[in-house]
Amino acid sequence: MARVYNWQLGREMDYRFEEAHPQWQFAAVFNINRCIACQTCTMACKSTWTFSRGQEFMWWNNVETKPYGGYPHHWDVKLLKRLEEANPGGQVWNGSQRGDRQPYGVYNGKTIFEAAAAEGKEYALGYLPSDQDWTAPNLYEDTAKGPQGAPNEIHPEGTQLPEHNTWFFYLQRICNHCTYPGCLAACPRNAIYKRPEDGIVLIDQQRCRGYRKCVEQCPYKKALYRPNMRTSEKCVACYPRVEGSDPLTEGVPMETRCVATCVGKIRLQGLARIENGDWAEDRNNPLYFLVQVERVALPLYPQFGTEPNIYYIPPRWVPRPYLRQMFGPGVDEAIDRYTNPSRELLAVLQLFRASQKIVFRYEIEEGEKIPDTDTFNDTVIGFDKEGQEIVRLSVLEPFHVRPEQFQNSI
Ligand code: SF4
Protein backbone atom coordinates (compact mmCIF):
# COMPACT_ATOMS: atom_id res chain seq x y z
CA MET A 1 0.00 0.00 0.00
CA ALA A 2 1.17 3.55 -0.81
CA ARG A 3 0.74 6.60 1.45
CA VAL A 4 -1.51 9.30 -0.04
CA TYR A 5 -2.90 12.56 1.33
CA ASN A 6 -6.67 12.79 1.86
CA TRP A 7 -7.60 16.42 2.63
CA GLN A 8 -11.14 15.47 3.67
CA LEU A 9 -9.62 13.36 6.49
CA GLY A 10 -6.88 15.91 7.24
CA ARG A 11 -4.18 13.24 7.06
CA GLU A 12 -2.31 10.68 5.01
CA MET A 13 -3.81 7.22 4.53
CA ASP A 14 -3.03 3.88 2.87
CA TYR A 15 -4.13 3.27 -0.72
CA ARG A 16 -3.27 0.62 -3.31
CA PHE A 17 -1.70 3.07 -5.78
CA GLU A 18 0.65 6.07 -5.55
CA GLU A 19 -0.98 9.49 -5.35
CA ALA A 20 -1.91 10.86 -8.80
CA HIS A 21 -4.31 13.65 -9.70
CA PRO A 22 -6.18 14.81 -12.80
CA GLN A 23 -5.90 18.32 -14.26
CA TRP A 24 -9.55 19.00 -13.52
CA GLN A 25 -11.86 17.10 -11.20
CA PHE A 26 -15.52 16.42 -12.00
CA ALA A 27 -17.49 17.59 -8.93
CA ALA A 28 -20.98 18.70 -7.90
CA VAL A 29 -22.93 20.21 -5.03
CA PHE A 30 -26.38 18.83 -4.15
CA ASN A 31 -28.58 20.96 -1.88
CA ILE A 32 -30.58 18.39 0.10
CA ASN A 33 -32.83 21.12 1.50
CA ARG A 34 -34.42 21.70 -1.89
CA CYS A 35 -35.05 18.16 -3.17
CA ILE A 36 -38.67 17.11 -3.68
CA ALA A 37 -37.91 13.47 -4.61
CA CYS A 38 -39.61 13.79 -7.99
CA GLN A 39 -37.02 11.30 -9.38
CA THR A 40 -36.70 13.25 -12.63
CA CYS A 41 -32.91 12.93 -12.27
CA THR A 42 -33.27 9.17 -11.82
CA MET A 43 -35.39 8.78 -14.95
CA ALA A 44 -33.24 11.17 -17.01
CA CYS A 45 -30.23 9.01 -16.24
CA LYS A 46 -32.05 5.73 -16.81
CA SER A 47 -33.54 6.79 -20.14
CA THR A 48 -30.09 7.94 -21.30
CA TRP A 49 -27.79 5.17 -20.13
CA THR A 50 -29.44 2.13 -18.49
CA PHE A 51 -32.62 1.25 -20.42
CA SER A 52 -31.30 -1.95 -22.05
CA ARG A 53 -31.57 -5.63 -21.25
CA GLY A 54 -29.65 -6.65 -18.16
CA GLN A 55 -29.84 -3.14 -16.72
CA GLU A 56 -33.27 -3.55 -15.08
CA PHE A 57 -31.87 -3.15 -11.56
CA MET A 58 -29.22 -0.64 -12.55
CA TRP A 59 -29.82 2.88 -11.23
CA TRP A 60 -26.71 5.04 -11.67
CA ASN A 61 -28.67 7.89 -10.08
CA ASN A 62 -31.08 7.17 -7.25
CA VAL A 63 -32.83 9.27 -4.61
CA GLU A 64 -33.42 7.42 -1.34
CA THR A 65 -35.26 8.44 1.83
CA LYS A 66 -33.07 8.56 4.92
CA PRO A 67 -32.78 7.22 7.57
CA TYR A 68 -34.38 3.90 6.51
CA GLY A 69 -34.07 3.84 2.73
CA GLY A 70 -31.02 2.97 0.67
CA TYR A 71 -30.16 1.30 -2.60
CA PRO A 72 -29.01 -1.44 -2.35
CA HIS A 73 -30.90 -1.90 0.90
CA HIS A 74 -29.07 -0.49 3.94
CA TRP A 75 -25.81 -0.15 2.00
CA ASP A 76 -24.38 2.43 4.39
CA VAL A 77 -25.52 0.81 7.65
CA LYS A 78 -23.97 -2.49 6.58
CA LEU A 79 -20.58 -0.96 5.78
CA LEU A 80 -20.51 1.29 8.86
CA LYS A 81 -21.18 -1.80 10.97
CA ARG A 82 -18.28 -3.65 9.37
CA LEU A 83 -15.96 -0.69 9.94
CA GLU A 84 -17.03 -0.50 13.58
CA GLU A 85 -16.34 -4.21 14.01
CA ALA A 86 -12.89 -3.73 12.46
CA ASN A 87 -12.05 -0.88 14.85
CA PRO A 88 -14.45 -0.96 17.84
CA GLY A 89 -14.97 2.48 19.36
CA GLY A 90 -12.17 3.98 17.26
CA GLN A 91 -14.12 5.48 14.34
CA VAL A 92 -13.91 9.05 15.59
CA TRP A 93 -12.93 12.54 14.40
CA ASN A 94 -10.97 15.26 16.10
CA GLY A 95 -12.99 18.17 14.70
CA SER A 96 -11.01 20.82 16.59
CA GLN A 97 -7.68 20.07 14.89
CA ARG A 98 -8.34 22.25 11.82
CA GLY A 99 -6.06 23.87 9.28
CA ASP A 100 -5.77 24.73 5.58
CA ARG A 101 -5.29 21.13 4.48
CA GLN A 102 -7.62 19.74 7.14
CA PRO A 103 -10.79 21.86 6.91
CA TYR A 104 -12.97 19.38 8.85
CA GLY A 105 -10.31 18.38 11.40
CA VAL A 106 -8.58 15.01 11.51
CA TYR A 107 -10.20 11.60 11.21
CA ASN A 108 -8.62 9.19 13.70
CA GLY A 109 -10.54 6.08 12.69
CA LYS A 110 -9.85 3.52 9.98
CA THR A 111 -10.85 4.03 6.33
CA ILE A 112 -12.09 1.10 4.22
CA PHE A 113 -8.51 0.75 2.88
CA GLU A 114 -6.89 0.72 6.31
CA ALA A 115 -9.45 -1.68 7.77
CA ALA A 116 -8.79 -4.07 4.86
CA ALA A 117 -5.01 -3.75 5.21
CA ALA A 118 -5.31 -4.70 8.89
CA GLU A 119 -7.15 -7.86 7.87
CA GLY A 120 -4.58 -8.47 5.09
CA LYS A 121 -7.09 -9.79 2.57
CA GLU A 122 -8.50 -7.18 0.20
CA TYR A 123 -7.64 -3.65 -0.92
CA ALA A 124 -10.80 -2.19 0.60
CA LEU A 125 -13.32 -3.37 3.15
CA GLY A 126 -16.68 -4.11 1.54
CA TYR A 127 -19.42 -6.63 0.95
CA LEU A 128 -21.36 -7.99 -2.01
CA PRO A 129 -25.08 -7.14 -1.78
CA SER A 130 -27.51 -10.05 -2.29
CA ASP A 131 -29.94 -10.18 -5.23
CA GLN A 132 -32.68 -9.29 -2.73
CA ASP A 133 -30.79 -6.09 -1.77
CA TRP A 134 -31.02 -4.86 -5.38
CA THR A 135 -34.81 -5.16 -5.57
CA ALA A 136 -37.29 -2.35 -4.69
CA PRO A 137 -34.97 0.62 -5.29
CA ASN A 138 -37.06 3.07 -3.30
CA LEU A 139 -38.12 0.98 -0.32
CA TYR A 140 -38.99 3.20 2.71
CA GLU A 141 -39.73 6.24 0.54
CA ASP A 142 -41.18 9.03 2.73
CA THR A 143 -40.88 6.91 5.87
CA ALA A 144 -40.15 9.21 8.80
CA LYS A 145 -38.27 8.45 12.00
CA GLY A 146 -40.41 9.21 15.05
CA PRO A 147 -39.29 10.71 18.36
CA GLN A 148 -38.97 7.28 20.04
CA GLY A 149 -37.10 5.92 17.04
CA ALA A 150 -39.88 3.97 15.34
CA PRO A 151 -40.77 4.51 11.66
CA ASN A 152 -43.78 6.74 10.98
CA GLU A 153 -44.48 7.23 14.69
CA ILE A 154 -46.94 10.08 15.24
CA HIS A 155 -45.58 13.12 17.03
CA PRO A 156 -48.68 14.94 18.31
CA GLU A 157 -47.07 18.11 19.68
CA GLY A 158 -45.77 19.46 16.41
CA THR A 159 -42.14 20.26 15.83
CA GLN A 160 -39.91 23.15 14.81
CA LEU A 161 -36.38 24.08 13.81
CA PRO A 162 -33.53 23.73 14.58
CA GLU A 163 -34.25 19.98 14.78
CA HIS A 164 -37.45 18.12 14.05
CA ASN A 165 -38.54 15.26 16.32
CA THR A 166 -40.13 13.44 13.42
CA TRP A 167 -37.99 13.60 10.32
CA PHE A 168 -36.73 12.14 7.07
CA PHE A 169 -34.83 13.56 4.13
CA TYR A 170 -34.00 12.68 0.56
CA LEU A 171 -30.45 11.68 -0.33
CA GLN A 172 -29.54 12.03 -4.01
CA ARG A 173 -26.81 9.62 -5.03
CA ILE A 174 -24.58 9.14 -8.06
CA CYS A 175 -21.03 7.82 -8.37
CA ASN A 176 -18.71 10.21 -6.53
CA HIS A 177 -15.87 9.94 -9.09
CA CYS A 178 -13.68 9.59 -6.05
CA THR A 179 -10.09 10.80 -5.84
CA TYR A 180 -9.11 7.40 -4.35
CA PRO A 181 -11.81 5.10 -5.74
CA GLY A 182 -12.53 1.88 -3.90
CA CYS A 183 -13.75 0.31 -7.15
CA LEU A 184 -10.47 1.08 -8.92
CA ALA A 185 -8.32 -0.25 -6.08
CA ALA A 186 -10.36 -3.46 -5.96
CA CYS A 187 -10.20 -4.45 -9.64
CA PRO A 188 -7.92 -7.46 -10.25
CA ARG A 189 -7.97 -6.75 -14.02
CA ASN A 190 -6.96 -3.07 -13.71
CA ALA A 191 -10.03 -2.38 -15.85
CA ILE A 192 -11.02 0.78 -13.95
CA TYR A 193 -9.29 4.08 -14.57
CA LYS A 194 -9.58 7.73 -13.62
CA ARG A 195 -9.29 10.09 -16.57
CA PRO A 196 -6.39 12.55 -16.29
CA GLU A 197 -8.33 15.36 -17.99
CA ASP A 198 -11.42 15.45 -15.72
CA GLY A 199 -11.11 12.80 -12.99
CA ILE A 200 -14.11 10.83 -14.30
CA VAL A 201 -13.86 7.16 -13.23
CA LEU A 202 -14.71 4.62 -15.96
CA ILE A 203 -14.76 0.83 -16.39
CA ASP A 204 -13.05 -0.42 -19.55
CA GLN A 205 -15.67 -2.85 -20.87
CA GLN A 206 -13.06 -4.72 -22.94
CA ARG A 207 -10.92 -5.52 -19.91
CA CYS A 208 -13.71 -6.20 -17.39
CA ARG A 209 -14.40 -9.89 -16.72
CA GLY A 210 -17.28 -9.34 -14.26
CA TYR A 211 -15.46 -10.49 -11.10
CA ARG A 212 -17.57 -7.91 -9.21
CA LYS A 213 -14.72 -6.82 -6.95
CA CYS A 214 -15.72 -3.21 -7.70
CA VAL A 215 -19.32 -3.95 -6.66
CA GLU A 216 -17.96 -5.37 -3.42
CA GLN A 217 -15.45 -2.62 -2.64
CA CYS A 218 -17.14 0.58 -3.80
CA PRO A 219 -18.36 1.80 -0.41
CA TYR A 220 -21.21 3.74 -2.05
CA LYS A 221 -22.35 0.70 -4.06
CA LYS A 222 -22.25 2.62 -7.32
CA ALA A 223 -20.49 -0.04 -9.41
CA LEU A 224 -23.19 -2.43 -10.64
CA TYR A 225 -23.16 -5.84 -12.31
CA ARG A 226 -24.89 -6.51 -15.63
CA PRO A 227 -25.58 -10.25 -15.76
CA ASN A 228 -26.31 -10.65 -19.50
CA MET A 229 -23.03 -8.94 -20.47
CA ARG A 230 -21.08 -10.43 -17.53
CA THR A 231 -19.40 -7.11 -16.88
CA SER A 232 -19.78 -4.33 -14.34
CA GLU A 233 -20.96 -0.87 -15.31
CA LYS A 234 -21.17 2.45 -13.55
CA CYS A 235 -22.06 6.13 -13.94
CA VAL A 236 -19.97 7.65 -16.73
CA ALA A 237 -20.62 11.26 -15.58
CA CYS A 238 -22.24 11.89 -19.00
CA TYR A 239 -18.67 12.39 -20.22
CA PRO A 240 -19.58 13.40 -23.79
CA ARG A 241 -21.53 16.33 -22.33
CA VAL A 242 -18.78 17.24 -19.85
CA GLU A 243 -16.24 17.15 -22.71
CA GLY A 244 -18.40 19.59 -24.66
CA SER A 245 -19.02 17.21 -27.56
CA ASP A 246 -22.81 17.62 -27.42
CA PRO A 247 -23.78 19.77 -30.44
CA LEU A 248 -26.21 21.79 -28.29
CA THR A 249 -23.41 23.67 -26.53
CA GLU A 250 -21.13 24.33 -29.52
CA GLY A 251 -18.08 22.83 -27.85
CA VAL A 252 -18.29 24.11 -24.30
CA PRO A 253 -18.72 21.71 -21.35
CA MET A 254 -22.29 20.85 -20.43
CA GLU A 255 -23.86 19.53 -17.21
CA THR A 256 -24.77 15.85 -16.80
CA ARG A 257 -28.35 14.72 -17.49
CA CYS A 258 -29.29 14.26 -13.81
CA VAL A 259 -28.12 17.81 -13.06
CA ALA A 260 -29.56 19.49 -16.15
CA THR A 261 -33.04 18.03 -15.58
CA CYS A 262 -33.33 18.66 -11.83
CA VAL A 263 -36.79 20.05 -11.17
CA GLY A 264 -35.99 21.21 -7.63
CA LYS A 265 -32.87 23.08 -8.86
CA ILE A 266 -30.85 21.40 -6.15
CA ARG A 267 -27.83 20.50 -8.27
CA LEU A 268 -24.79 22.41 -9.48
CA GLN A 269 -22.11 20.48 -11.33
CA GLY A 270 -18.80 21.55 -12.73
CA LEU A 271 -15.06 21.00 -12.83
CA ALA A 272 -12.56 21.97 -10.13
CA ARG A 273 -9.00 22.78 -11.25
CA ILE A 274 -6.40 20.64 -9.46
CA GLU A 275 -2.88 21.81 -8.60
CA ASN A 276 -0.36 19.75 -6.61
CA GLY A 277 -3.11 17.39 -5.48
CA ASP A 278 -5.38 20.12 -4.07
CA TRP A 279 -8.20 22.22 -5.48
CA ALA A 280 -6.35 25.20 -7.00
CA GLU A 281 -7.52 28.52 -5.62
CA ASP A 282 -10.29 29.60 -7.96
CA ARG A 283 -12.27 32.03 -5.83
CA ASN A 284 -15.02 32.71 -8.37
CA ASN A 285 -15.69 29.13 -9.43
CA PRO A 286 -19.04 28.39 -7.73
CA LEU A 287 -17.92 24.90 -6.64
CA TYR A 288 -14.73 26.25 -5.09
CA PHE A 289 -16.70 28.93 -3.29
CA LEU A 290 -19.30 26.51 -1.87
CA VAL A 291 -16.89 23.73 -0.87
CA GLN A 292 -13.64 25.48 0.01
CA VAL A 293 -14.57 29.05 0.96
CA GLU A 294 -18.04 28.91 2.54
CA ARG A 295 -17.71 25.20 3.46
CA VAL A 296 -21.47 24.96 3.20
CA ALA A 297 -21.28 21.71 1.17
CA LEU A 298 -19.73 18.53 2.60
CA PRO A 299 -18.64 15.09 1.31
CA LEU A 300 -20.80 12.01 2.00
CA TYR A 301 -19.23 9.62 4.54
CA PRO A 302 -15.73 11.08 4.14
CA GLN A 303 -14.55 8.52 6.73
CA PHE A 304 -14.72 5.79 4.08
CA GLY A 305 -11.53 7.39 2.71
CA THR A 306 -12.21 7.56 -1.03
CA GLU A 307 -12.33 11.40 -1.09
CA PRO A 308 -15.71 11.56 -2.86
CA ASN A 309 -16.36 14.52 -5.19
CA ILE A 310 -20.11 15.01 -4.75
CA TYR A 311 -20.78 17.50 -1.94
CA TYR A 312 -24.03 18.03 -0.01
CA ILE A 313 -25.61 21.00 1.72
CA PRO A 314 -27.01 19.15 4.75
CA PRO A 315 -30.74 19.32 5.59
CA ARG A 316 -31.45 21.91 8.27
CA TRP A 317 -34.15 20.03 10.22
CA VAL A 318 -32.36 16.74 10.85
CA PRO A 319 -30.86 15.86 14.28
CA ARG A 320 -27.19 16.80 14.21
CA PRO A 321 -25.70 13.50 15.49
CA TYR A 322 -27.22 11.71 12.49
CA LEU A 323 -25.78 14.30 10.11
CA ARG A 324 -22.34 14.31 11.78
CA GLN A 325 -21.91 10.56 11.26
CA MET A 326 -22.91 11.05 7.61
CA PHE A 327 -21.03 14.24 6.65
CA GLY A 328 -18.38 14.61 9.37
CA PRO A 329 -17.73 17.37 11.89
CA GLY A 330 -18.25 20.25 9.42
CA VAL A 331 -22.05 19.86 9.68
CA ASP A 332 -22.84 22.46 12.36
CA GLU A 333 -20.87 25.19 10.61
CA ALA A 334 -22.36 24.30 7.20
CA ILE A 335 -25.94 24.45 8.48
CA ASP A 336 -25.26 27.68 10.29
CA ARG A 337 -23.93 29.26 7.10
CA TYR A 338 -26.82 28.00 5.02
CA THR A 339 -29.40 29.19 7.57
CA ASN A 340 -27.84 32.66 7.81
CA PRO A 341 -26.37 33.04 4.33
CA SER A 342 -23.79 35.67 3.48
CA ARG A 343 -24.71 38.10 0.74
CA GLU A 344 -22.41 36.26 -1.69
CA LEU A 345 -23.78 32.81 -0.80
CA LEU A 346 -27.33 33.95 -1.40
CA ALA A 347 -26.35 35.10 -4.89
CA VAL A 348 -24.35 31.94 -5.73
CA LEU A 349 -27.27 29.71 -4.66
CA GLN A 350 -29.24 31.16 -7.58
CA LEU A 351 -26.85 29.46 -10.03
CA PHE A 352 -28.14 25.95 -9.31
CA ARG A 353 -29.64 24.43 -12.46
CA ALA A 354 -29.75 27.81 -14.12
CA SER A 355 -28.00 26.81 -17.36
CA GLN A 356 -27.23 23.52 -19.12
CA LYS A 357 -23.70 24.79 -19.74
CA ILE A 358 -21.21 24.38 -16.90
CA VAL A 359 -20.55 27.60 -14.98
CA PHE A 360 -16.78 28.03 -14.57
CA ARG A 361 -16.83 31.52 -13.05
CA TYR A 362 -19.32 33.95 -11.59
CA GLU A 363 -19.45 37.67 -10.93
CA ILE A 364 -21.86 39.57 -8.72
CA GLU A 365 -23.36 42.98 -9.44
CA GLU A 366 -24.57 44.63 -6.27
CA GLY A 367 -28.23 45.61 -6.10
CA GLU A 368 -30.55 47.62 -3.86
CA LYS A 369 -31.60 46.52 -0.38
CA ILE A 370 -34.97 44.74 -0.51
CA PRO A 371 -37.37 46.77 1.66
CA ASP A 372 -38.21 45.33 5.12
CA THR A 373 -35.51 42.64 4.85
CA ASP A 374 -31.75 42.32 5.43
CA THR A 375 -31.36 41.02 1.89
CA PHE A 376 -29.94 42.75 -1.18
CA ASN A 377 -31.23 42.21 -4.68
CA ASP A 378 -27.82 41.35 -6.16
CA THR A 379 -27.40 39.89 -9.65
CA VAL A 380 -25.19 36.85 -10.21
CA ILE A 381 -23.70 36.32 -13.68
CA GLY A 382 -22.33 32.93 -14.75
CA PHE A 383 -19.68 32.37 -17.46
CA ASP A 384 -18.80 29.23 -19.45
CA LYS A 385 -15.32 27.80 -20.04
CA GLU A 386 -14.64 30.30 -22.84
CA GLY A 387 -15.62 33.25 -20.62
CA GLN A 388 -18.94 33.86 -22.39
CA GLU A 389 -21.87 34.94 -20.24
CA ILE A 390 -24.41 32.10 -20.02
CA VAL A 391 -26.73 33.11 -17.21
CA ARG A 392 -27.81 36.23 -15.27
CA LEU A 393 -30.14 35.99 -12.27
CA SER A 394 -31.20 38.32 -9.49
CA VAL A 395 -31.77 37.28 -5.87
CA LEU A 396 -35.32 38.65 -6.01
CA GLU A 397 -37.28 36.73 -8.59
CA PRO A 398 -38.78 39.03 -11.22
CA PHE A 399 -42.50 39.55 -10.65
CA HIS A 400 -44.77 39.63 -13.71
CA VAL A 401 -48.37 40.85 -13.60
CA ARG A 402 -50.61 39.25 -16.19
CA PRO A 403 -52.08 42.02 -18.37
CA GLU A 404 -55.81 42.75 -18.05
CA GLN A 405 -56.74 41.23 -21.42
CA PHE A 406 -55.25 37.83 -20.48
CA GLN A 407 -56.91 37.47 -17.09
CA ASN A 408 -58.82 34.19 -16.72
CA SER A 409 -58.01 33.36 -20.32
CA ILE A 410 -57.43 29.62 -19.73
S1 SF4 B 1 -34.70 15.91 -10.06
FE1 SF4 B 1 -33.82 17.18 -8.40
S2 SF4 B 1 -35.57 17.59 -7.05
FE2 SF4 B 1 -36.17 15.84 -8.34
S3 SF4 B 1 -35.52 14.03 -7.13
FE3 SF4 B 1 -33.81 14.54 -8.49
S4 SF4 B 1 -32.46 15.82 -7.21
FE4 SF4 B 1 -34.48 15.80 -6.21
Ligand code: SF4
Ligand atom coordinates in the same frame (compact mmCIF):
# COMPACT_ATOMS: atom_id res chain seq x y z
S1 SF4 C 1 -18.39 6.11 -5.82
FE1 SF4 C 1 -17.80 3.95 -5.98
S2 SF4 C 1 -17.94 3.51 -8.20
FE2 SF4 C 1 -17.81 5.75 -7.97
S3 SF4 C 1 -15.58 6.22 -8.11
FE3 SF4 C 1 -16.13 6.06 -5.91
S4 SF4 C 1 -15.61 3.93 -5.42
FE4 SF4 C 1 -15.78 4.01 -7.68
